[in-house]
Amino acid sequence: MVEPLLATSGLTKRFGGLVAANDVALGVEPGEIHAVIGPNGAGKTTLIAALAGELRPDAGTIRFAGTDISRLGPARRAALGIARSFQITSIFREFTALDNVALAVQAHAGHSFRFWRPAQGDARLREPARAALAEIGLADRADMPAAALSHGEKRALELAMVLATRPRLLLLDEPTAGMGPADSADIVRLLAGLKGRLAIVLVEHDMDAVFALADRVTVMVYGRIIATGLPEAIRADAQVRRAYLGEEDS
Amino acid sequence: MRAIDARGIAALVCLTALALVPVIAAAADAPFYVGLFARVMIFAIAALSLDLILGYGGLVSFGHAAYLGIGAYAVAILSFHGVTNGFVHFAAALAAAAVAALVIGIVSLRTSGVYFIMITLAFGQMVYYLGISLNQYGGDDGLSIGRPSDFGGLVDLADPTILYYFVLACLALFLCLGGRAVRSRFGVLLQGVRSNERRMVALGFPVFRYKLAAFVIAGAVCGVAGALFANLTLFVSPGIMHWTRSGEIMMMVILGGIGTLLGPVLGAAVYLLLESVLSRWSEHWQAILGPLLIIVVLFSKSGLMGLIRAPRPPHG
Ligand SMILES: Nc1ncnc2c1ncn2[C@@H]1O[C@H](COP(=O)(O)OP(=O)(O)OP(=O)(O)O)[C@@H](O)[C@H]1O
Ligand SMILES: [Mg+2]
Numbered sequence: 184m185v186e187p188l189l190a191t192s193g194l195t196k197r198f199g200g201l202v203a204a205n206d207v208a209l210g211v212e213p214g215e216i217h218a219v220i221g222p223n224g225a226g227k228t229t230l231i232a233a234l235a236g237e238l239r240p241d242a243g244t245i246r247f248a249g250t251d252i253s254r255l256g257p258a259r260r261a262a263l264g265i266a267r268s269f270q271i272t273s274i275f276r277e278f279t280a281l282d283n284v285a286l287a288v289q290a291h292a293g294h295s296f297r298f299w300r301p302a303q304g305d306a307r308l309r310e311p312a313r314a315a316l317a318e319i320g321l322a323d324r325a326d327m328p329a330a331a332l333s334h335g336e337k338r339a340l341e342l343a344m345v346l347a348t349r350p351r352l353l354l355l356d357e358p359t360a361g362m363g364p365a366d367s368a369d370i371v372r373l374l375a376g377l378k379g380r381l382a383i384v385l386v387e388h389d390m391d392a393v394f395a396l397a398d399r400v401t402v403m404v405y406g407r408i409i410a411t412g413l414p415e416a417i418r419a420d421a422q423v424r425r426a427y428l429g430e431e432d433s
Numbered sequence: 434m435r436a437i438d439a440r441g442i443a444a445l446v447c448l449t450a451l452a453l454v455p456v457i458a459a460a461a462d463a464p465f466y467v468g469l470f471a472r473v474m475i476f477a478i479a480a481l482s483l484d485l486i487l488g489y490g491g492l493v494s495f496g497h498a499a500y501l502g503i504g505a506y507a508v509a510i511l512s513f514h515g516v517t518n519g520f521v522h523f524a525a526a527l528a529a530a531a532v533a534a535l536v537i538g539i540v541s542l543r544t545s546g547v548y549f550i551m552i553t554l555a556f557g558q559m560v561y562y563l564g565i566s567l568n569q570y571g572g573d574d575g576l577s578i579g580r581p582s583d584f585g586g587l588v589d590l591a592d593p594t595i596l597y598y599f600v601l602a603c604l605a606l607f608l609c610l611g612g613r614a615v616r617s618r619f620g621v622l623l624q625g626v627r628s629n630e631r632r633m634v635a636l637g638f639p640v641f642r643y644k645l646a647a648f649v650i651a652g653a654v655c656g657v658a659g660a661l662f663a664n665l666t667l668f669v670s671p672g673i674m675h676w677t678r679s680g681e682i683m684m685m686v687i688l689g690g691i692g693t694l695l696g697p698v699l700g701a702a703v704y705l706l707l708e709s710v711l712s713r714w715s716e717h718w719q720a721i722l723g724p725l726l727i728i729v730v731l732f733s734k735s736g737l738m739g740l741i742r743a744p745r746p747p748h749g
Contacts, residue, residue, distance in 0.1 A: 258640070275629050
């Protein structure tokens with residue numbers, strides 16, 4: 184087997200006395216959708232933030248595409264092709280939907296020490312941005328201020344932004360959080376369509392979405408990985424059921 | 434696109450009105466207004482430069498008068514040593530302010546929020562006390578400038594009217610460059626930082642270098658305003674760098690319209706004209722200005738500009 188796209192070893196993050204991520208070893212294959220599930224406070228968002236470079240882990244290493252990225256900051260990691268969405272939607276509220284995505288495209292279109300040509304007239308930014316909006320189903324919202332979009336549309340917009348950066352690895356922190364069933368089904372369909380094109384680490388509470396999408400599932404509890412495996416195996420795992428899935432069922 | 438045209442027209446109207454000031458002042462036999470409006474335009478440039486980082490970048494720099502002072506002192510000190518060449522004066526003012534902004538920016542841009550405000554304020558006061566300690570250059574008392582910057586036969590800044598139009602040309606230039614810059618990739622990036630810096634970083638923008646660049650550009654432009662100020666008053670003292678001066682420049686931006694280009698011009702005009710009128714009545718004229726500022730800010734997020742036109746499009 185080739186080297187995984189992403190591999191962590193011994194990843195540990197403490198907040199004071201609390202060990203939010205404890206000796207985490209996570210491997211993500213190219214093109215794989217790897218779900219990370221676990222109860223509230225398990226350390227899923229902490230793990231995502233450590234992978235994205237927002238949080239500096241106390242110990243452990245992170246390798247991405249064959250190089251050690253443990254010491255790189257978040258912008259450098261994003262430039263290498265790691266994109267993330269946030270558990271709480273993070274967009275440019277004052278910008279239009281299209282301007283949001285165009286800025287995401289700009290992040291990966293060379294440096295921005297360009298002071299003269301208007302960015303809004305730049306086809307190299309606008310065309311890919313329009314395409315990304317259309318792909319996510321927001322084409323008719325292009326000129327709306329992002330703040331005026333519905334909650335589901337805002338989350339979709341953030342997804343369009345991260346996809347517009349053409350990442351190799353997507354870190355999604357509960358992409359369907361707070362969405363109604365219809366919007367959430369749209370997102371699941373969209374992610375299913377991405378399958379194989381890029382690797383995704385998917386943190387998700389919605390078990391239907393997880394089992395519909397994931398190639399593999401990792402279960403975190405109290406900062407530790409207690410199981411990793413194929414979805415069916417995870418579903419059947421007694422320890423997992425006790426620690427997590429069981430609670431959901433009861 | 435139509436909105437851009439409207440902004441361009443508004444800028445042209447504004448500049449044309451300013452161009453008529455010396456004519457009207459001559460007709461009304463009130464030369465005093467030429468100097469007053471030159472001062473307005475100089476502070477408009479300073480406020481404009483602050484608005485680039487404050488309004489567009491969301492960086493609340495509270496030490497901006499330092500660059501005004503550095504630019505003015507560059508001219509004064511060079512003149513003191515017998516260097517009268519205007520090109521040298523303005524290049525030195527720009528470069529000195531840029532270098533100061535680079536140093537101050539490298540340190541202060543590592544912080545954010547209240548800490549950034551405090552650290553820029555502290556740096557501003559450091560530069561102020563540096564001015565006071567320059568005994569060789571008049572210290573507390575300041576330094577007179579023998580003759581204005583000498584541009585050979587090109588422009589004679591000793592003539593108040595020519596100086597006025599020189600300042601106007603600088604203002605027009607910076608308005609034009611600013612108008613391009615805020616809509617360029619760089620300008621949109623800055624507005625992204627103001628809107629959501631965390632998102633910018635997560636998208637892959639190395640934001641520090643861009644914020645630093647904006648900070649240096651703003652400082653350099655303000656340095657030019659300082660050089661113009663030195664030519665207008667033919668005198669500099671540390672007072673020009675006092676933190677209250679930084680506060681005034683910030684008030685001009687907020688009063689006129691934060692995150693707009695004409696706003697700072699309007700703000701500088703209203704502020705200085707009110708000062709000129711009200712201070713004849715009472716030395717406590719700021720007691721009138723304060724409530725006025727509060728009223729404007731309460732009624733409009735983008736100051737006077739917000740009151741005189743429709744809500745601003747995202748890349749205003
Ligand atoms: N910045 C922080 N400072 C202190 N404690 C934190 C911080 N961030 C997270 N924690 C704590 O670390 C633990 C893990 O939090 P984390 O947000 O990673 O959990 P999660 O699995 O994403 O939970 P949820 O499902 O609720 O989103 C929690 O106990 C949380 O309170
Ligand atoms: Mg979380």
